[in-house]
Amino acid sequence: MTSTEYFIILIALLVFIVVFQISKASEYVSVLKGEKKALEQNNRINAFLMLVFLVVGLIAAWWCNHLLYDKTLLGLPAASDHGENIDKMLWITLIITGIVFFITQILLFWFAYRYQASEKRKAYYYPHNNKLELLWTVIPALTLTVLVAFGLYYWFKITGEAPKNAAEVEITGHQFGWEYRYPGKDKVLGRQHFKLVDAAKNNPLGQDWKDAANHDDLHPTEMHLVVNKPVKLIIRSQDVIHDVGLPHFRLKMDAVPGIPTTLWFTPKYTTEEMKKITGNENFVYEIACDQMCGVGHYSMRGVIVVETQEEYNKWAATQKPQFLTAYPSGVVPADNAASGTAAPASESQPVALAGE
Amino acid sequence: MSNEAAIHPGVISHGFQEHQEAHHHHESFITKYIFSQDHKMIAKQYLITGMVWAFIGGLMSVLFRIQLGYPEATLPWLEDIFGHWAKGGKISPEFYYALVTMHGTILIFFVLTAGLSGTFANFLIPFQVGARDMASPFMNMLSYWFFVLSSIIMLSSLFIQTGPAAGGWTVYPPLSALGDASIGSKTGMDLWLISMALFVVSQLLAGLNYVSTILNMRTKGMTMTRLPLTVWGLFFTAILGLLSFPVLLSGFILLLFDRHLGTSFYLSDIVIAGKILPNEGGSSILYQHLFWFLGHPEVYIIILPTMGIVSEIMSINSRKPIFGYTAMVASLFAIAVLSFLVWAHHMFVTGMNPFLGSVFVLLTLLIAVPSSIKVFNWLTTLWRGNIRFTVGMLFSIGFVSNFISGGLTGIWVGNSTIDIHVHDTYFNIAHFHIVMGVSAFMGMFAGVYHWFPKMYGRYMNNTMGYIHFWVTLVCAYVIFWPMHYEGLAGMPRRYYDYSTWESFKQFVELNRVISFAAFVSFMAQILFLFNFFYSIFKGRKVTTKNPWGATTLEWTTPIRPGHGNWPGEIPEVHRWPYDYGKDGVDFISQTEPVSKNESGGH
Ligand code: HEM
Ligand SMILES: [Cu+2]
Ligand SMILES: [Cu+2]
Numbered sequence: 037m038t039s040t041e042y043f044i045i046l047i048a049l050l051v052f053i054v055v056f057q058i059s060k061a062s063e064y065v066s067v068l069k070g071e072k073k074a075l076e077q078n079n080r081i082n083a084f085l086m087l088v089f090l091v092v093g094l095i096a097a098w099w100c101n102h103l104l105y106d107k108t109l110l111g112l113p114a115a116s117d118h119g120e121n122i123d124k125m126l127w128i129t130l131i132i133t134g135i136v137f138f139i140t141q142i143l144l145f146w147f148a149y150r151y152q153a154s155e156k157r158k159a160y161y162y163p164h165n166n167k168l169e170l171l172w173t174v175i176p177a178l179t180l181t182v183l184v185a186f187g188l189y190y191w192f193k194i195t196g197e198a199p200k201n202a203a204e205v206e207i208t209g210h211q212f213g214w215e216y217r218y219p220g221k222d223k224v225l226g227r228q229h230f231k232l233v234d235a236a237k238n239n240p241l242g243q244d245w246k247d248a249a250n251h252d253d254l255h256p257t258e259m260h261l262v263v264n265k266p267v268k269l270i271i272r273s274q275d276v277i278h279d280v281g282l283p284h285f286r287l288k289m290d291a292v293p294g295i296p297t298t299l300w301f302t303p304k305y306t307t308e309e310m311k312k313i314t315g316n317e318n319f320v321y322e323i324a325c326d327q328m329c330g331v332g333h334y335s336m337r338g339v340i341v342v343e344t345q346e347e348y349n350k351w352a353a354t355q356k357p358q359f360l361t362a363y364p365s366g367v368v369p370a371d372n373a374a375s376g377t378a379a380p381a382s383e384s385q386p387v388a389l390a391g392e
Numbered sequence: 393m394s395n396e397a398a399i400h401p402g403v404i405s406h407g408f409q410e411h412q413e414a415h416h417h418h419e420s421f422i423t424k425y426i427f428s429q430d431h432k433m434i435a436k437q438y439l440i441t442g443m444v445w446a447f448i449g450g451l452m453s454v455l456f457r458i459q460l461g462y463p464e465a466t467l468p469w470l471e472d473i474f475g476h477w478a479k480g481g482k483i484s485p486e487f488y489y490a491l492v493t494m495h496g497t498i499l500i501f502f503v504l505t506a507g508l509s510g511t512f513a514n515f516l517i518p519f520q521v522g523a524r525d526m527a528s529p530f531m532n533m534l535s536y537w538f539f540v541l542s543s544i545i546m547l548s549s550l551f552i553q554t555g556p557a558a559g560g561w562t563v564y565p566p567l568s569a570l571g572d573a574s575i576g577s578k579t580g581m582d583l584w585l586i587s588m589a590l591f592v593v594s595q596l597l598a599g600l601n602y603v604s605t606i607l608n609m610r611t612k613g614m615t616m617t618r619l620p621l622t623v624w625g626l627f628f629t630a631i632l633g634l635l636s637f638p639v640l641l642s643g644f645i646l647l648l649f650d651r652h653l654g655t656s657f658y659l660s661d662i663v664i665a666g667k668i669l670p671n672e673g674g675s676s677i678l679y680q681h682l683f684w685f686l687g688h689p690e691v692y693i694i695i696l697p698t699m700g701i702v703s704e705i706m707s708i709n710s711r712k713p714i715f716g717y718t719a720m721v722a723s724l725f726a727i728a729v730l731s732f733l734v735w736a737h738h739m740f741v742t743g744m745n746p747f748l749g750s751v752f753v754l755l756t757l758l759i760a761v762p763s764s765i766k767v768f769n770w771l772t773t774l775w776r777g778n779i780r781f782t783v784g785m786l787f788s789i790g791f792v793s794n795f796i797s798g799g800l801t802g803i804w805v806g807n808s809t810i811d812i813h814v815h816d817t818y819f820n821i822a823h824f825h826i827v828m829g830v831s832a833f834m835g836m837f838a839g840v841y842h843w844f845p846k847m848y849g850r851y852m853n854n855t856m857g858y859i860h861f862w863v864t865l866v867c868a869y870v871i872f873w874p875m876h877y878e879g880l881a882g883m884p885r886r887y888y889d890y891s892t893w894e895s896f897k898q899f900v901e902l903n904r905v906i907s908f909a910a911f912v913s914f915m916a917q918i919l920f921l922f923n924f925f926y927s928i929f930k931g932r933k934v935t936t937k938n939p940w941g942a943t944t945l946e947w948t949t950p951i952r953p954g955h956g957n958w959p960g961e962i963p964e965v966h967r968w969p970y971d972y973g974k975d976g977v978d979f980i981s982q983t984e985p986v987s988k989n990e991s992g993g994h
Pocket of ligand 1: 562691692694695737738739756757759760763798799800801802803805806807811814815816820823824827828829
């Protein structure tokens with residue numbers, strides 16, 4: 037061990053011994069002074085500490101906010117249309133619960149201080165009051181109704197059907213990374229089945245090459261999205277449960293093996309715009325896995341580039357379909373076509389978030 | 393024998409008592425301290441076992457906080473102790489995930505479920521309802537020993553080659569079902585499941601006993617509406633456990649099948665470690681439903697006993713009745729019922745049907761109503777009281793403060809629209825640690841300090857208690873309050889390292905502060921443990937039967953009651969337990985008949 041470590045242990049031990057000695061001594065002192073007197077003194081000290089805790093605590097809460105506010109997303113606009121609604125809901129809730137927080141905490145510690153034991157006063161026998169109790173049943177119930185109403189209004193907007201013009205992008209999680217698939221020119225994602233997965237044969241997503249819709253599907257290493265254009269993610273997992281976490285868009289959705297899910301939104305700012313908004317020239321939209329998926333969970337990172345339509349088109353033009361990587365000749369050999377028949381004809385349909 | 397006593401509470405003869413005494417003298421060391429059937433001894437066994445687990449679970453959090461707070465540091469002594477789990481003095485990711493998983497499992501199940509309910513249900517139910525022991529003392533003993541067995545298996549999983557379970561305390565499949573998915577899903581996971589199955593058995597035996605004791609063994613005059621709120625809290629807790637633990641068990645059994653018998657309850661369409669698995673048609677979401685059907689009631693299994701404890705201690709030390717006894721019982725009941733109807737709020741982003749989600753939003757926010765009634769009633773109990781700051785009282789106030797802070801963020805995460813943003817981030821960690829972790833510990837400490845004199849005939853040291861309380865309260869807020877901000881930056885939970893993330897790497901200093909506070913707080917808990925064991929032998933002796941001036945029955949027993957609790961007949965009860973400050977009288981014991989010129993009041 038290093039000397040600092042010994043030093044820390046030494047200090048901890050010393051503090052312990054001192055605390056123990058003081059505590060023992062205070063017990064003797066209280067016997068000498070008389071139990072009652074000692075108790076009264078302890079009571080005054082603790083009552084005073086209640087007040088101190090309240091005041092210092094409130095100041096500390098302010099200070100904490102001051103230090104950390106800019107490190108959160110609170111001060112930044114949400115990067116998706118849904119995110120804006122989520123932020124609105126969050127602020128409504130923050131204000132309401134914030135008010136309740138301050139009132140109740142102040143009352144709690146103030147009452148503790150104010151009503152500390154005193155010879156002069158007798159406790160007030162006050163077993164119940166139906167009116168009061170009704171009051172604080174009805175008011176929270178009404179407040180919560182308002183919160184539920186707002187919440188569900190936004191929730192149904194977020195989880196509703198994706199617009200007809202939404203682009204489709206498939207994102208597949210596995211230990212420990214993300215794969216993206218674009219439908220290509222035909223705008224249709226080709227059929228796929230987990231039994232066709234074969235990384236050695238350049239088919240990491242189990243695409244069924246017999247389905248011609250697969251032949252133009254792109255398989256880039258990053259997700260590119262067009263600003264202000266709705267996108268619908270089709271989310272899959274190949275092994276365990278993962279989660280597509282999109283903090284800047286304020287969204288997330290699990291990736292569940294065997295049960296595809298969907299999530300749609302409209303990005304509002306390009307990556308470049310976000311660099312300006314955040315004042316961080318290294319800004320990137322990150323996909324963070326938000327469901328414990330194993331030892332590499334913390335490193336399961338993906339990147340989304342949001343850009344203008346022109347930039348997107350330029351990028352898309354540079355991407356080569358996976359089919360051509362697997363079969364540079366552009367033809368499916370016979371034996372492989374045969375193995376393709378192992379796949380059931382019906383593609384596993386994504387379960388939409390909307391439960392469509 | 394005790395059944396007989398309870399069935400005919402009024403007619404216990406002296407013969408019975410002599411028998412009791414005689415019985416007493418024949419107790420050997422083994423039947424008195426180890427295979428004891430005395431509810432008081434079993435309570436202490438639960439408490440001390442819980443403390444051992446709390447120490448282990450707490451130490452684990454200090455270890456993984458080293459990684460989070462000081463990700464750059466290398467501490468060679470870690471390698472000396474943990475070998476390849478901490479190669480080069482750095483906690484490995486495998487070790488990190490094993491630590492967080494076991495930390496959660498241990499604290500939620502072994503400490504705050506078994507340790508907490510086991511201690512206070514065993515200790516308080518017979519005392520406070522006026523019974524000589526539990527309905528079945530033997531089953532009670534059995535429940536404790538199942539818990540020990542389960543503990544031993546869980547503990548042994550820490551020492552096997554591939555380490556303990558490491559998929560989070562919720563052990564979601566497929567991760568937990570496939571040994572290829574994680575080293576923690578190999579033998580460690582089997583031991584975890586077996587241990588938890590035994591744990592469920594222990595809980596069921598215990599719960600049956602608690603419920604039947606409360607329903608059948610109340611002394612004469614002890615109507616249900618005269619039960620102290622502690623007993624009410626423990627009653628609903630036991631019912632929750634009885635109804636939900638079997639569902640958890642079924643979920644675990646299916647998981648074992650999937651692991652070893654090739655079934656596909658939870659598995660479908662999986663390619664793992666380059667292998668294509670044959671399983672099709674299962675749903676891993678099914679497991680989550682089964683898990684949270686217990687999982688949500690479980691959080692109330694943890695908090696309801698402490699709600700009862702806090703209500704009791706708060707009333708005693710404010711020297712006035714608990715405000716709104718009926719509302720307090722009704723809200724416990726409402727919480728118990730609703731807690732079965734909200735489980736899927738843990739699953740808003742699993743792809744669940746959004747309409748179903750909206751129903752769970754509604755029911756979830758509904759549960760905040762009884763919760764807020766309780767808070768306002770506690771506040772009103774303090775109002776115009778004459779407050780004595782015993783250590784138990786301080787912890788009760790700390791409980792309410794934390795319950796408010798954490799309960800309010802429940803309203804955030806309960807609203808799916810917000811949860812879709814903060815789910816599985818540090819916001820969630822802050823929410824449940826404050827509302828459950830810290831609050832429940834505060835309630836448990838309150839109970840230990842308050843009933844210690846009854847347990848051991850001595851007091852715990854006050855000064856150490858005060859230091860323990862203030863350090864714990866401050867540290868709890870320093871640790872968990874700023875985590876809300878991390879969550880609002882989207883920072884995910886269960887990450888070993890954040891340094892490669894552009895979006896989450898800005899909290900280095902904060903994480904250091906949090907880790908430091910966690911360490912200080914751990915030290916304060918050691919002080920508590922020290923105080924506890926020191927005071928058992930050296931604490932100031934209790935000299936009066938009723939040191940706190942309380943009304944409930946446990947304080948009518950001798951200072952150190954024997955097996956059977958009351959040397960004479962079990963006292964008869966004439967009133968509710970909260971006559972503090974009535975008609976200017978400091979307190980009136982439940983055994984005091986109502987006098988003619990007493991005012992109506994309750
Ligand atoms: C006002 C009442 C409460 C509401 C509305 C509420 C709501 C929620 C919701 C919706 C979640 C899931 C969040 C997520 O996974 O994103 C959650 C998590 C949690 N809550 Fe609460 N809660 C409340 C009170 C409590 C209480 C009283 C306890 C415990 C005593 C508790 C313990 C927990 C725990 C342990 C988790 C996290 C489990 C995990 O994911 O590991 N909550 N709460
Ligand atoms: Cu993950
Ligand atoms: Cu819950």
